[in-house]
Amino acid sequence: MQTNIDHRSGGRQALSLAFLAAVIEGFDLQAAGVAVPKLAPAFGLTPQQIGFFFSAATFGLIFGALAGGRIADGWGRRTGLVLSLVTFGIFSVATAFVSSFEQLVVMRFLTGVGLGGALPNLVNIAAESTDPARRGRAVAIMYAGVPLGGAVASGVAMLGLHGDDWHSIFVVGGVMPLILAPFIHTLLPPLRVLKNDVKTVSGAVSRIFAPQTLITTTALWVSFFLGLLVVYLLLNWMPQLLVARGLARNEASFVQILFNLGGVVGSLIGGRMLDQKNPVMPVALGFAAAAGALLMLGLLPANLGLTLVAGALVGGAILCVQAILYGVAPQCYPFEIRGTGVGVAVAVGRLGSIAGPLLAGFLVAGGSTPSDVMFALVPITLLAGLTTVLLLVRRGRSLQMA
Template identity: 65%
Template sequence: MLVFLGAVIEGFDLQAAGVAAPKLGPVFGLTPEQMGVFFSSATFGLIFGALLGGVIADRWGRRAGLATALLLFGVFSIATAWATGFQSLVVMRFLTGVGLGGALPNLVSIAAEAAEPGRRGRAVALMYAGVPLGGAVVSVVAMLGLHDDWRSIFVVGGVLPLLLVVPLMTLLPPLTVDKTAQKNGERTSIRSALFRPETLAPTLLLWAAFFFGLLVVYLLLNWLPQLLVGSGLSRGQASFVQILFNVGGAIGSLIAGRLLDGERPSLAVGSCFAFLIVSLLAMSAVSGNFASTLVAGAVVGGAVLCAQALLYGIAPQCYPAEVRGTGVGISVAVGRLGSIAGPLYAGALLARGMSPEQVLYAILPIAAICGLATVMLVSRRHRLAVPAA
């Protein structure tokens, strides 16, 4: 339960910037390019956080890694609310991203290690379902006008992780791996898991899938409200679509676990990505129609976060326990480059005069590449598997 709550809080903070953007942008007079930089500053911090969080988890335990990450992004989320200009916004959001990035490898490792080997995909997917639920909560806050201004979103997003630290340190065991195995085998295990000839291709597939998958996810998470408003919806309607996007994502995450642990995962994963492409086409076709966009938003959310949950379910199965946090952290860090590219990509397209519908079309080939890499990865999963620890 504590891990699931941590995922919910992470989802809240990850989408706080996108929800606050319609009010924050006019206050500071931000251009589309500056908005893209603001969105990407957090995801740039996620790279460093993912690497740091994974190392802390393997050396001092999953609990210490998660608590440190919660403290970090809690403090700097609150600090974001008191930014005075574009530069301070970018710096505070970057530091918030470092904490957010450190949390996810620990959440994934804890969920994987708490489950039986045959159910690890399902356990990680269940944990990951908390991320879009957190995004739905922040969207509800925005839609109902429960925040007085954009600052309150970041204050709430900072207080929540700080409140979770004490229960986490009190109730969750350290989950520290065997130190002797770690001392004798950490360097060799990482090298063999990532770079030996028979595992190099699967590792590169994992990194490619994370890069292109997170590009699509973070483009939509950060820009979807703006794209919907640009298509003719009101801000309240756009917030409601964002809620259903996240609810659909939570359901899709749960489905992903069953797909990954099923008998024919390659076919199921391929179908998931085909469904994602069709759903993006449908959303672009119904743009401006509120009722149709509601349905399309829920379907797109379910498809894109189902695809992402599949990757998080696969990643911890690729590494032995003593380097699992580091291995997952490296994979997520590579994917965070896509998190940076996604918001910048959308900002550049809009600055060139593209319509919201054209931006959605531009996502399609990226989603297809991610799908191809993921299908190839899942089909070769037996070559990535390691003994359960």
């Protein structure tokens, strides 16, 4: 059995709950980066161990996205989201009580599983909370919560609100989803039941790779992989690259906050672009603007004022096109396999989130300047735009799924 939100009686409530969950998700995604300056000395972590700690969550995100998408189709969006919130809530709190590096890695991996499982459910709840003509906007509103939560986490780090206690950031990050989970369970609007004729994982996967959807699936995967490669390279490396260009570390942190806040605005713009009667040209221009913003950031001198403006514009443009991808994804598959389809696409995107920081490390180790790294992202962004435009052309405005 499957469920779909009654658009007439609670779409706004469903979207509001999804937005709150996305804010918490964004906070928890960046919690490790906030905690690590205090956590690393406490455990005596080497740079390699810190990298492994970060990577553990990323691998958890991949497994979580696959599981979360299938739970969304098999047990319903509400159940999938509640389970994900409880999972990353429990293991985030547990992270604050570990006593060894090995336990730290395990807890972060399991937190990542919960975080990864939440996003496919959030995307589908948002998409199904409104009529088809406004789906892109609804998903974008939900997705705007992720960079907003990231901005809050970055602000906590810059202002030192967590003090000298690295434990508190994980406790707060874990308690918030545990508080929200029962509200999601009880307040998510009534769902009307639809028959699901896809009973197994293999059945859902075979539908995703059916001849009529194979090109769509491939284009979606390429777009997600390249899009998240760019996003996570910037999230992980932009502060270091800015410091290498001459900015102070606190100035680079401030740029990162504006990157996230720009992403909130950009996400909302992306949703409106996707809901245009003919979105192909606006979306193509959006990706071109993202490439232009990266060029601008690479060419600007190391001036704080100019870099703050450029950071906000890059965040707005890059997360605008990422919101477009999350808005397109649920429109690529029929309801009965939508959760699985979106979950697998998000999981493939998480591979891009691993590749992005590795690419930057490879380029920097090879002698590339910070500007060279920004320039390298331009063709990647344009290729992601090309495959996204292909998706929109194939979908057309006739594809209006329930």
